[in-house]
Amino acid sequence: MPVRRGEGAQRPARHQQGWGRHDPRSEFENLWSEVGRFFQQGTAPAGERPWVPLVEEEEAEDAYLVRAELPGIPRENVTVELDANELHITGGLREEHHGKVLSRRTGRFSYRTMVPHDIDDDAVTADLADGVLTVRIPKSAQGKRRTIDVGGTA
Incomplete structure (x- = not known):
């Protein structure tokens, strides 16, 4: 399972808060997604099971960032793909035999995560450079915090 780096003892991402807010509904959606993925992988033949790349998620002031390590792909x-508020990163790499032992991952890979609802889904970008895929998901202007003047009579 994907793990976050730089947070002391590393635990799978599904057990961490993520994105800085507690949202029980999204935690349930993540759990449901993980259970579905578990059963889906359990039914695939051993050579066809997708692997999960190392992924880190980060919240910046104006966007959410997802970085996946995909060396050689x-x-x-x-x-x-962004489906409602679920980000899907999928793909694959064919196995190449150039020696006796293959020491890199090949085959299909898959990663899914839920993203917050305050995003601008039309401005999402993805760039693959130096083996790292960076998906930038901008926050929408509607979800930004602002101060509201309080009116009324004194």
Whole structure:
């Protein structure tokens, strides 16, 4: 399972708060997604089970960032989709035999995560450079915090 780096003892991302807010509904959606993925992988033949790349998620002031390590995978083999508030990163790499032992991951990969609701889904970008896929999900202007003047009579 994906793990976050730089937070002391590393635990799978599904057990961490994520994005800085507590949202029980999204935690349940993540759990439901994980259970579905578990059963889906359990039914696939051993050689066809997708692997999960190392992924880190970060919240910046104006956007959410998702970085996935995909070394040696060409951009045409990577698909990034945003379905409502679920981000899907999928793709694959064919196995190449150049020696006796293959020491890198090949085959299909898959990563899914829920993103917050305050996003501008039309401005999402994805870039693959130096083996790292960076998905930038801008926050929408509607979700920003602002101060409201209080009116009334004194």
